[in-house]
Amino acid sequence: MCSVVRKGADGGGIGRQGGGVSTPAHHLTPPPRAGHLVVCGDDALAQRLSYELAHVYGEHVTVLLPSVHRNHGPQIDDLARGGGLSVSVVEAAEPDDDALRSAGVPGAMALALVYRDDRANIHAALRARRINPNIRLVVRLYNRKLGRHLEELLDRAVVARIGDLSARDVTTTVLSDADTATPALVAAAISGAGKVVQADGLLLRAAERPADERDPAPYLYTLALASDGVGGSPELLPDDGTVAAAGRTRGRTVLETITLEEGGAPVNRPRLPQGLPVATLFPPRLRYAIFGLVTLLFVFAGLTWWVTGDPPLRAAYRSILDVFGMGDPAIGEGTGRQVLQVLSGLAGMALMPVLFAVVLESLGTFRTATTQRPPPRAIANHVVLLGLGKIGTRVLDRLCDLGIPVVCVERDPQALGIATAHARRVPVVIGDVTREGVLEAAHIGTSRVLLALTSNDAINLEAALYAREVDPELRVAMRLFDDDFAKMVNRTLRESYPNALTRSRSVSSLSAPAFAGAVMGRQILGAIPVEREVLLFAAIDVAGHPELQGQTVAEAFRAGLWRVLALDVADPAERRADLGRDAAPQRDLQWELHPGYLLRPTDRVVLATTRQGLAQLLQANRGPTPTH
Template sequence: MVVCGDDGLAHRLAAELRGVYGEQVTLVVPADRRRVRQPVVGRARAVSAAFLDRMVNAARGNGEGSGAERVVEAVEPTEAVLAEAGVDRATALALVYDDDETNIRAALTARRLNPHLRLVLRLYNRRLGQHIEELLDQAAALATGASPDTSSDASTVVLSDADTAAPALAATALAGTSKVVQTEGLMLRAVERRPPRPGQVADPGLATLALLSATSNDPAGADGSESDGEHGPRLLPDAAAVREATGRGTIVLEQVSYAGAPSVPASGLTGVPPLGSLFSRRLRWSLAGVAGCVLALAIALTVLTGDHPLHATYVTLLDLFAINEPALNQSTGRQILQLLAGLLGLLLLPVLLAAALEAFGAFRSASGLRKPPRGLGGHVVLLGLGKIGARVLIRLRELNIPVVCVEADPEARGLAVARRLRVPVVLGDVTQEGVLEAAKVHRAHALLALTSVDTTNLEAALYARSVRADLRVVLRLYDDDFATAVYRTLRAAHPHALTRSRSVTHLAAPAFAGAMFGRQILGAIPVERRVLLFAALEVAGHPQLEGRTVGEAFRAGSWRVLALDTRAGTEDAPGAGLVWELPEGYVLGPGDRVILAATRRGFAELLGRRSRDAAQRP
């Protein structure tokens, strides 16, 4: 496996492939890691640095022929760099640079070097990603002589860390929000449920995916982690564990179906305000009064002269704009009507000027950044409008959640999204006094600190706590040890406040790692600080599934079959090809395709990578 990147996702992905799947990894990173990597703290930085140093020492000590663990230092993945990394002999290549153009250029080069290579690209532009995926798959099919319609070992998967993490981050900020995984038309919805009251029977839904930690519903409790033991979250528990777990919340699967693309509210997407907002009520009444006066003069002229109403209206408008002949030799009534029309024309000029100025101001406000309204409350304060923040903002607006954004960079890419959605934005450094107050944080429901700097997120959270002690806070923190220290400190200082932490790379790395083995990974949802994967697998070739019943194939804590997919090769209507209430005695045959939930290590065991690696060692 070859991983190329310039930030924390590359290191997290390399560690995932080595530690979970037992794969041989070549990591391509820039030489000056301190300059290109985003700042991280704590154990994650030490582990990543130790992993990289170990690979550097192995490569330099063993020479080019070792190929077991090595690193290639390069600023850009040129053809020479990819050849040195062994792309022509690799099984899969992950291109996770922060720049879309760099990933596309390297993917085109890699596909030429190795048509059988499985490519995984990190692209922020989703529409471009679809076209690139089709182009690279077609190029591989032509180079290998395979039909583009048939599956082959060469495949291209385009993923976005922002799209992977955005639903989880948005759901964490809103109590009771569903966790949704939606990929390639398949939608899986999981809901977090509170512990049942005494005497109340819990609804298991379609399947119980996880038992939350004993302190997950306690504001003072810490978020569960990998090392929490029995007190932490338990993924894919069996029926006995669910019955014995009292006072613990659960995550249950409510829906597995095929659906279309997520809908976005139509309001606020055009950037053009509605017609009623262009003019004030007073100005609209003034225009209506002028129109009424013109109509009255036209009727009076029709009655006085006997002209046709349309001709009378035309003559009145000519008098109104002072472009008609003076009524010198006409009747007194006609002269009076002409004078009244001229006077009305003089009154119309300031009204038209006011209308033009108000319309210009409305369009300018629509194309600019809005300010938070005075009476705003119950909203979400979103800090940071980078790639992640922009996707989270879109997700929150899809849920019709009021949002106020705070961004220090006036050139941030998410500002265009906020302007298009007409979301209020406060420009300024969140660490400066008065910025959070301008975002109405004292009346907010939650604070989402999603900047790329851990210390900035922490400082903003602490300052928000000083303004409002019970504010719900979600921090984007990279390191688990640092997050644990934050929890303990905030728990002692604010025992009744909810604070949670999510890592974008922690959410995205399992999906990228699974994609390097094929198109099996559908998505991932966070369970506190752990990750549960959803995958689609062919039963053939997996002895843990083939020939076994659904009950026998279930392994608690590792994987669980959720549904049988019968849509392969058919054109059924959406939702018609999934059987998700399989009987325990149904035997999985080699021709079946199943959808399952799995832990990271459980999925690695299903793929047989860890056992194969162990068998090859002496």
């Protein structure tokens, strides 16, 4: 099987121009209006996020970018000039105070900072919070720990200036496109595994059911029906009648299990320092040699006790001295004792060099293991992970958490994920995958899947085609950005390998809905791809939504738009602000709600929703436009 994944760029960022002197910002399109949304960035995520906010949510979006001639600046400029959308473009070398003011941050409802440089996003967030304390911030950061500290810092700054945050949605949300896309990429790589949305404490699982499955495993809801023909679209959130009518003629995506991921914090157990390869220090040959020595000592101790009649402890002590050649000669003692001493010495002389050689070999292996682990010769049924950038590192972490054996291939020995691979004790092959022998060194022939996650389309495609030559049934997942190119690759692979199912995924398109939902003021727990569509999982307060408030769970269901999945049963005063990342006891969320349960204004629910459904809910509950 093959899954083609279109990518967004990794790394990079914005930079100063003109020797550190800021270039004045200027509008390339009409200036923004009050109550609009501002997006800062010029990569694939910024482009898709701007389109999502303008097209799906119908908002006016102002994009602040370094240049319309670099990265995805031309595509963003096309949205503003010829896309029929309400989009403005402001060009500035960096997001300083003048640039943010020119983009309309003082009168904006929300600001999304999605530069590829964490530091640039942090600096812009601090400036924006000072310029407009009432603005809602969504910040893209790769460093999760730093993101949590930044959220607390900026929220405290707001409380100090405007008081309680509960009456206004002006909080800071830090998201990572790598974390948002990783579960879907891992699910695409593992044959038979369900798609998952993971947000630390909360874990949602979805699984694909084939059309001809006779005895499906228990599940809670049908999330989607597969498309019924080539070029068709899946039917998201169908009603029970549609599911029954489809019968076994169409596959389906179902919500199979819902659970909380355990072990958010590691258990403190006595252990050796992290990363110490104990198994390498004591390999099987060394363990066999030690076992043989101990067995030999027991044998000679028993024989010595039988021949001499000494007490057991004294007999054991004398036999140890004989084996190691440290005992006194058995002069004047019986013949049996003398023969036994000679045999013990000969056995010790034969065993000691073997034990010494194995110890030296183990120490040498230990030294090489602390720098780089080559793939074991007998490794099989593993995942070959190509590329250890931001996305590759997150995928590596997730695969290791699932206990799946991985072999990594990376061209740059200083790449971001090399340290992670070392800490996880994952074998790494350093080399250019386009050179002959590199994939063979990763044992591609015995692997079960190739994940090509580099930032280079040509390298990913070349690796996938080579893997197809090695094993036509090997499951392959690639990152490709360009839509037309990805479709052409899909079509060609289908024709060349008719038994291989080809799908497309995009890191930026998987992340954009979550960022857009956060910009609109609701917590998006994650996204699940269904063919070329996306289902979102969101936590929504019932108050202010006439589509939910005063309705039963059954009445609140809207086919193709949203479905109520769970209820937050925590007391409103003690309710966690972020269901997605806080470690939570299972009693906080109640699943399998009775269809007749009446939704109250104080309730908060977890919804499965389409992008159009979420846009409809958020538009109906839009807060007042800030005035300045």
